[in-house]
Amino acid sequence: MDASASRSTATAETRERILEVARDVLGGQPDAGMGDIAAAAGVVRRTVYGHFPSRAALVRTLAERAARDIVEVISEVKASDEPAADLWTEFVRRLWPVAHRYRVLLALRRGELGEEIHALLTPVDQSLAELVERGQRSEVFARHLPPQLLGQLAYAAVFTVADAGRTQPDLDVDTAVVASLLLLGVPEQHARDLSTRRRSSPSSSLRS
């Protein structure tokens, strides 16, 4: 294996670079074609088709990765038994970079492959709702709204903040934390405390 190592890694790197570039390009222009993506990746259009049989396949791979990453974050956070508010804070903190990278999905859920992507993201919604529900059971999150909707709202807020960061660069994670916590019914002062309280007591189960 060592023999063909550099070759195969080289091709894997190309594939990876195409994916990353596609993620970014589509983030700013969901309608971008294979040509645009290839150009941005410093590659010829034909080469992209060498790694992905179709544009749909490329996008699907992207969506799968996003779903995988988000679900992973949720699962890891869920494993902890901290108070719900801290749990949520931790969740948003770790969701933040993912949301930032995959802001494409916001635009992708509707449009062309909407149905397929929506299906891929369903477990995310589900898992998220459970997280919210746990907070509601422990009397930390308000019960003013059903957990299903609350989950959608909360991470829509996170994505909105991440998206607004394109033009308003002084937006950081704390903003998203506070906004989503407020949505969940956590009093403002408490939410602000949570957002500024940097993880000084890192629970081992939450380290990346």
Add this chain to the structure above:
Amino acid sequence: MDASASRSTATAETRERILEVARDVLGGQPDAGMGDIAAAAGVVRRTVYGHFPSRAALVRTLAERAARDIVEVISEVKASDEPAADLWTEFVRRLWPVAHRYRVLLALRRGELGEEIHALLTPVDQSLAELVERGQRSEVFARHLPPQLLGQLAYAAVFTVADAGRTQPDLDVDTAVVASLLLLGVPEQHARDLSTRRRSSPSSSLRS
């Protein structure tokens, strides 16, 4: 003028119907083509081109109407001098049907004509931020976030709720009111009070 009244009104009605249908169709499928829109309107594709020179023109007309309606709502609400929280409640109540109709815009801000539409919606954001800022000055809304972002977040919440209503039909205005008020830092109990307190003391300046 009375002479050609029935003819001209008939054509105006056709144009109107196309616009309404396009609004709805695009709401569920932003990529729908002229053919789909025409079919949904019970008209032939060629006829649509008789009323709108291009697809872009049609979409632009739609966006202009949406912007006009929303700005109108904001302006009328602004004219009142009620407390900010009531003002906001009233605003969301009146924004609700508009957001519901024009949920297309959510998907349209990105994609094809994104730039143009974004420009059309800029005065909306501006006017909204002012409304939020007024609330912050009067110590009703929290100052945890800049009014610009807060405005975006708040009405993103309204649109999100409206959008979620497609699959979750038991969502009403009050949900949107509460969610957005929480985002603005209004305590949960107060927000709930505001949402359920039907306008028993209708300020004359707020009647439609």
Add this chain to the structure above:
DNA sequence: CGTATGTTGCACATCGGTGTGCATTGCACA
């Protein structure tokens, strides 16, 4: 009835994006 106007049906040119085939080049490896 004749006229004007909106709508229809169909043909057609155009455009842009997709996906494929194939010969060629460049590079790493044996």
Add this chain to the structure above:
DNA sequence: TGTGCAATGCACACCGATGTGCAACATACG
């Protein structure tokens, strides 16, 4: 030096949507 594989460059066919031209039709109005 020769072999293998990824990437290139260009060709092409295909498809779907856009936008246009024009004759035919329906209907309301004078």
